[in-house]
Amino acid sequence: MSKENLSIVKIGGNVIEDTEALSQFLEGFSKLKGKKILVHGGGKRATHIASKLGITSNMVNGRRITDANTLDVITMVYGGLVNKNIVAKLQGLNTDAIGLTGADINSIYSEKRPVKEIDYGFVGDVKKVNYKSINRLIEADFTPVFCAITHDKNGQLFNTNADTIASELAIGLSKLYHVELYYCFEKNGVLMSVDDDNSVIDYMDTGTYESLKHDGVFHDGMLPKLENSYYALESGVSRVFIGNPTVISNKNQKFTTLYL
Numbered sequence: 001m002s003k004e005n006l007s008i009v010k011i012g013g014n015v016i017e018d019t020e021a022l023s024q025f026l027e028g029f030s031k032l033k034g035k036k037i038l039v040h041g042g043g044k045r046a047t048h049i050a051s052k053l054g055i056t057s058n059m060v061n062g063r064r065i066t067d068a069n070t071l072d073v074i075t076m077v078y079g080g081l082v083n084k085n086i087v088a089k090l091q092g093l094n095t096d097a098i099g100l101t102g103a104d105i106n107s108i109y110s111e112k113r114p115v116k117e118i119d120y121g122f123v124g125d126v127k128k129v130n131y132k133s134i135n136r137l138i139e140a141d142f143t144p145v146f147c148a149i150t151h152d153k154n155g156q157l158f159n160t161n162a163d164t165i166a167s168e169l170a171i172g173l174s175k176l177y178h179v180e181l182y183y184c185f186e187k188n189g190v191l192m193s194v195d196d197d198n199s200v201i202d203y204m205d206t207g208t209y210e211s212l213k214h215d216g217v218f219h220d221g222m223l224p225k226l227e228n229s230y231y232a233l234e235s236g237v238s239r240v241f242i243g244n245p246t247v248i249s250n251k252n253q254k255f256t257t258l259y260l
């Protein structure tokens with residue numbers, strides 16, 4: 001029997017900061033047919049609020065060094081401010097959203113990132129996605145909205161990159177569904193030249209990815225996004241798309257499709 005479709009959509013921090021773009025995105029998301037999950041970041045907002053509180057943000061390889069004070073900030077910002085505003089907006093669009101951290105219904109279990117050259121503090125690497133429990137919400141016609149927080153089932157919350165949350169959810173749920181994973185951010189897709197929004201790479205297989213990576217075409221946050229994407233494709237996710245927030249509702253435009 002063929003599997004039902006499930007769309008998992010991740011929205012990044014730059015879009016969350018742009019009220020107009022966020023509203024447009026949420027409208028498109030609420031109209032998206034079929035079963036779906038939203039994952040949101042919010043790194044920019046966390047950095048802004050941390051700085052107001054006199055807490056300096058320190059990112060290494062695209063990941064936030066998360067000490068105890070920073071963990072408090074990200075819990076308030078991701079799990080509270082950003083998540084609940086998105087859920088409320090979706091409710092206003094008649095989408096029955098339920099906001100979750102990875103601790104809720106024990107949905108995403110993680111372990112502290114091992115200390116090698118760098119100690120990331122309270123940053124968790126995902127070890128298990130409880131896809132059966134998440135599916136109970138989906139089956140009940142709720143739309144889960146995940147923030148970038150996981151837990152160790154021992155009372156400890158962890159900060160986990162939102163792109164990783166999206167790919168791990170996609171991998172877990174691909175056991176039950178035909179999963180399409182969308183990474184939505186402020187650009188039109190993966191670009192040949194990061195300053196030229198018209199230079200979208202339409203299709204990218206693993207070979208092209210490796211050679212462009214070698215040529216230095218990808219920087220900063222794009223590197224973990226692509227690593228997560230190919231890992232998801234290798235682990236059973238059907239398709240990965242990277243594009244601007246309208247990619248979920250309008251396929252007559254530029255965006256990037258990744259494949260193995």
Ligand SMILES: Nc1ncnc2c1ncn2[C@@H]1O[C@H](COP(=O)(O)OP(=O)(O)O)[C@@H](O)[C@H]1O
Pocket residue numbers: 011012013014015041184185186187189190191192193194217218219220221222225
């Ligand atoms: N080749 C590339 N194409 C598109 N964006 C790129 C590329 N290389 C680097 N980037 C950068 O990656 C960023 C996206 O990563 P990130 O900031 O983590 O996204 P998100 O908003 O989803 O969290 C873009 O804002 C862009 O500046």
Ligand SMILES: CC(=O)N[C@@H](CCC(=O)OP(=O)(O)O)C(=O)O
Pocket residue numbers: 011012013014040041042043044046062063064074123148159160161162163
């Ligand atoms: C460990 C780690 O780096 N976590 C990220 C989680 C938020 C995130 O990924 O937000 P964007 O998608 O908006 O970048 C952070 O705190 O910045």
